[in-house]
Amino acid sequence: MPTVSVKRDLLFQALGRTYTDEEFDELCFEFGLELDEITSEKEIISKEQGNVKAAGASDVVLYKIDVPANRYDLLCLEGLVRGLQVFKERIKAPVYKRVMPDGKIQKLIITEETAKIRPFAVAAVLRNIKFTKDRYDSFIELQEKLHQNICRKRALVAIGTHDLDTLSGPFTYTAKRPSDIKFKPLNKTKEYTACELMNIYKTDNHLKHYLHIIENKPLYPVIYDSNGVVLSMPPIINGDHSRITVNTRNIFIECTGTDFTKAKIVLDIIVTMFSEYCENQFTVEAAEVVFPNGKSSTFPELAYRKEMVRADLINKKVGIRETPENLAKLLTRMYLKSEVIGDGNQIEIEIPPTRADIIHACDIVEDAAIAYGYNNIQMTLPKTYTIANQFPLNKLTELLRYDMAAAGFTEVLTFALCSQEDIADKLGLDISATKAVHISNPKTAEFQVARTTLLPGLLKTIAANRKMPLPLKLFEISDIVIKDSNTDVGAKNYRHLCAVYYNKNPGFEIIHGLLDRIMQLLDVPPGEDKGGYVIKASEGGSLLQHVEYLQEHPESP
């Protein structure tokens, strides 16, 4: 869940009133947000780097607010305030407009070289914007939040924002050999080739995470203006030439990526959030994108979509009985302008470009329920009549667990994942003989394989409990995993029972006796001739004192 950090006083100023921490927490809860932490820059630095470093930092109160992962429109102060103000019916949701420029439209021309690496790009212009330090910071922070979330750490979409007054269109989005790209990047004092930059950024704590996206490609994406000035080398870094500042008045925004839908959503979010500060509020200047095939489109899309939902469907899904008019009012409070039409039971809902999360009627139903207040909904029990059944394997497991304890053995609970060594080398087996499933991305050796036997876990439990009085009598009934090409996924769980007896003397007869007891409980007689069980010497000579008895149950898959 993304966390948005906003200055409390700035937030209250924008909301037009103050709240106590408790009141604001309550408001968040109702709206589906979470006031995660109340802190300050000073406190954060002091926690992470100690009091000394924090000495000069600001102690302005910060609210850290958890935002649902699909609400990109709430990832900055501007969006949060707009959402809450509409929710509290203090303002009406603004209408976002795309307009054509008075002069020539800005053009972004995509060349076909981008196709193999990062084929999509969209663009827009924010005209006559007025930043302050706080607004500017929020603008930068929103891009970072979008990069981390919907943009999937810039892999799907990367955003570049530029001072349009330093550039001259049309712009070209192309891909070139890294050695052929040379420019002065943000925060550097001289020009570097792309190859040099990729090396420099290997040690940059922020940028090193994005290098892998293009690192091994023959061509790197790059955007030029008509004079050959580099705007950006997405998804890594922008050029220094067009960097924006607090004083920037006209912003050219480009989003490049591998996911067209998400690139369009990201662009919509940025322009809807920050057109608030444009001379013509909530108005965005269109830009034209020319595709390699010669066709072109204008962006941002800023599409409003109409959905029809029947009032009784909402009532039925939520479990409430509200009039269509009330439901329309509730939805309008959720930034979904709604009105009753047709037969009086039909609600027409307008989905604004900020609400890309609304993809189905069920999303509309949820918003109605949130505005109604989850905690105002009458709780009822469904009349669903069913007979309960236990899963037979688990039922048997439960019965056996109790009788194992009654036989004096103590239950342990060990991990299903372990190292190759645990299930092979340490038991004198070759890993290939175990038929274990192997994990491709373990962070440590503890998670290399799924166990093929319960024994290592029990032995490790004994090793960790050597201070306990003897004897130790332990058991576990749990699943192990074996590769099996007869199942759909190619592997299968087996339910195993494993018991160990640990003492100064071997006491084999004790574990033998336990086996006899288990067989008695399972109603399996001794002796092969009676169709019962028989113990045979195991081939692997490694387990002299600890013998594992595996019982594969008939119910097992």
Add this chain to the structure above:
Amino acid sequence: MADGPVAELLLRRLEASDGGLDSAELAAELGMEHQAVVGAVKSLQALGEIIEAELRSTKRWELTAEGEEIAREGSHEARVFRSIPPEGLAQSELMRLPSGKVGFSKAMSNKWIRVDKSAADGPRVFRVVDSMEDEVQRRLQLVQGGQAEKLGEKERSELRKRKLLAEVTLKTYWVSKGSAFSTSISKQETELSPEMISSGSWRDRPFKPYNFLAHGVLPDSGHLHPLLKVRSQFRQIFLEMGFTEMPTYNFIESSFWNFDALFQPQQHPARDQHDTFFLRDPAEALQLPMDYVQRVKRTHSQGGYGSQGYKYTWKLDEARKNLLRTHTTSASARALYRLAQKKPFTPVKYFSIDRVFRNETLDATHLAEFHQIEGVVADHGLTLGHLMGVLREFFTKLGITQLRFKPAYNPYTEPSMEVFSYHQGLKKWVEVGNSGVFRPEMLLPMGLPENVSVIAWGLSLERPTMIKYGINNIRDLVGHKVNLQMVYDSPLCRLDAEPRPPPTQEAA
């Protein structure tokens, strides 16, 4: 009959004394080991109110064996000094003396002696002074005479460093007459024997009262693991509520069932290598239900069933990737798919409790594997109010009655709700579970009828168990490093009897 001769002596002396006596002093007077007197005190104490004994501990300085030798024969340096004649002594010879090595260096540093290295037959040692004071011996003799307090702290610690002096703690008893004091006492019986019963002698014998303050002897027994005791209780609760257990016996799952079937898009962060364990072998699922896969693909990439979809290029290769299931909802998806194939539709209530795996950063409350509890109800016309009603009943059985619901986001449920309960101890609302109504984009491709809703909720098994048993670090609860004593000592799990049951509600 007194309890042994020492006890008898002790009682006599005590009778004659006014007030009481000290066990160490008595031992010294009687010329016996202090331990013997202590034994007598303890046996008399066990008889009841005959005597009263108060434990006193005193610290004392005592000479070590070496210290006693020095008190007797003088310090090593003094002995070295004395052994040197006026004409001096060869150093090699001096070193052969018993006190030679230690005494030589000390006497040198005291400037009592000197070495002449130019002597013809090797270095020779001479006296420097005519006489000296053996301070070490004098001090040790003071301690021996019980006058350790006459030495300064520094002097004592120097002697202690030389291992000549040791501080010992002496535990003694101050014994006085008890309320039932008597010099003639008879030993009380501690156990009733078959002989006493058959001879009838038990009628005349005094019996020692049972000491209820002592601990009994715990029975030899096996024990169940606390987390699995809680699992049993959760199973019981679901069964009481009429929920049927789903099969969950596959830790290995395809990305398809774990994510795609749940309408979780292929670029979702949960599908990242950082969050999920993928498999190297077997790397891919061998079979997928292809008809259904096609419907899922269409719903993701183009929409359908009233949905806009996610509008991206859905890849089969991505869906085939095997992983360790990240939630049991994959098993719920399989169960619901099987249900959808059975016509006509019959309402169901399902549950499961089993292991799930996350490739996450580990800390005090997160492990790479944990247990997930999941409940699912599928029926015509289920509402959000029904979900809340079922949750209320479920949590009431856990002893949690104050509930509150917060809107939340989950890729496969809509509406979604986080469940909070008021924690009396923490004095705040804490999240106890997650819930929601499964999205139509998940259910309709399976083939479930359009008017069937499926409500579901989930929580971890570890969290309520840690709260229940007061465990702060999950490693103290799960895995091979747990202390078995914790398993031995853990009480029954009675979830509805938090935190301690009133006396009228005894355990079954």
